[in-house]
Amino acid sequence: MYQTNMKTLLTIFAVTLFALTTAAQKPVDNPEYQKMLDTLLTHSVNEISPNEVQPNKDVIFLDTRAKKEFKVSRIDGAIWVGFLSFNKRRVKEIPKDKKIILYCSVGYRSEKIAEKLQEEGFTDIHNLYGGIFEWLNKGKIVVNDKGPTQEIHPYNKHWGQWLDKGVKAY
Structure with missing residues (x-):
């Protein structure tokens, strides 16, 4: 009986710890946005929240949005690789063990x-x-060719609803 209770407690503890860890890795403040992301994404690759990112020279950001979105603003130092026009030649110079963070508007294309x-x-x-x-x-902070900016391309009005800050620039 003691072993059964202990196994049950350990299982509950493990499940709770996993749930807390997973939730801590992917927090967004808007519950509807969180629900949409959890439905839209397959979670097939490691995910990192903006608050977990420590930008430095050892991290490469790849922007998978359309070129016109990238021109409006981007994460500082990001390399544009596109989505529909993506070609692996654009990443051929990047070492395969380098830390890479990919992004788009909400995370689907990336x-x-x-x-x-x-x-x-x-x-x-x-x-x-x-x-x-x-x-x-x-x-x-996001930047454009002139430096820091508050402008961001919201892709379209449907997707732009998830943008709470910044100036929407189509």
Whole structure:
């Protein structure tokens, strides 16, 4: 009986710890946004929240949005690789063990490109959970060719609803 109770307690503890850890890794403040992301994404690659990101020279950001979105603003230092026009030649100079964080507006396009990079042998791939929208929602800086900006391309009005901060620039 003692062993059964102990196993049950350990199982409950493990499940609770897993749930808390998972929730801590992917927090967004808007519950509807959280629900949409959990439905939209397959969670097939490692995810990282904006608050977990420690930008430094050892992290490479890859922007998987359309070129016109990238031109409006991007995470500082990001390399544009696109989505529909993605070609693995754009990442051929990046070492396969380098830490890479991919992003798009909300995380769907970047998740798909991250899957392709994993298939190509990249080993330290992360999808920015909630995308550049959540990056900006959390108060992180985006830039354009002139420096820091509050402008962001919301993709379209449907997706732009998840952007709480910044100036929407179509």
